[in-house]
Amino acid sequence: ETGVTQSPTHLIKTRGQQVTLRCSSQSGHNTVSWYQQALGQGPQFIFQYYREEENGRGNFPPRFSGLQFPNYSSELNVNALELDDSALYLCASSSTGSTNEQFFGPGTRLTVL
């Protein structure tokens, strides 16, 4: 069983640029959630994808967008990067219809200069 993987592990961008982060979900999981974690804070929910459709969104602007593919892997895209977008971006996979946990990847550390 392969766990949740994310790429890249680290990324440095400049203000105004665009970035794409990738996540491969755990085998058998059809739901992917994305979280943003600023330094010293708990993760904040960005959005969730279930069967290639957005299934809920947190308080993030439209420049944060995502995709889920038929194999349930996912991308997070952020346009017009701002300094405050510097954070650890976490991807979690899960299966619907159960009370089981979300499995998190190691995260992508994004630094915006």
Place this chain on the structure above:
Amino acid sequence: DAKTTQPPSMDCAEGRAANLPCNHSTISGNEYVYWYRQIHSQGPQYIIHGLKNNETNEMASLIITEDRKSSTLILPHATLRDTAVYYCIVTPDSNYQLIWGAGTKLIIKP
């Protein structure tokens, strides 16, 4: 906003039991209590969850008060590798968005 309140930090001696409290006085009848931990710069890791009854697994025990307004996570024999931030979360659906507070930073001392 998070529906839970946790102390910001705690210390525990290696080999002793670590007891981490969590208040969730506004918990609804259909909400579960979940515990995750996050070791420095890694992704969060699930520990345990419960609804009403106390629960135990290979990592920890979860004690939920009868009125369900608070709970305690117990790591029975803490090791240095248990040093992490521990998050208590209440949610009706673990597959949907999890709302995280600031957690408790647990430091295990030799």
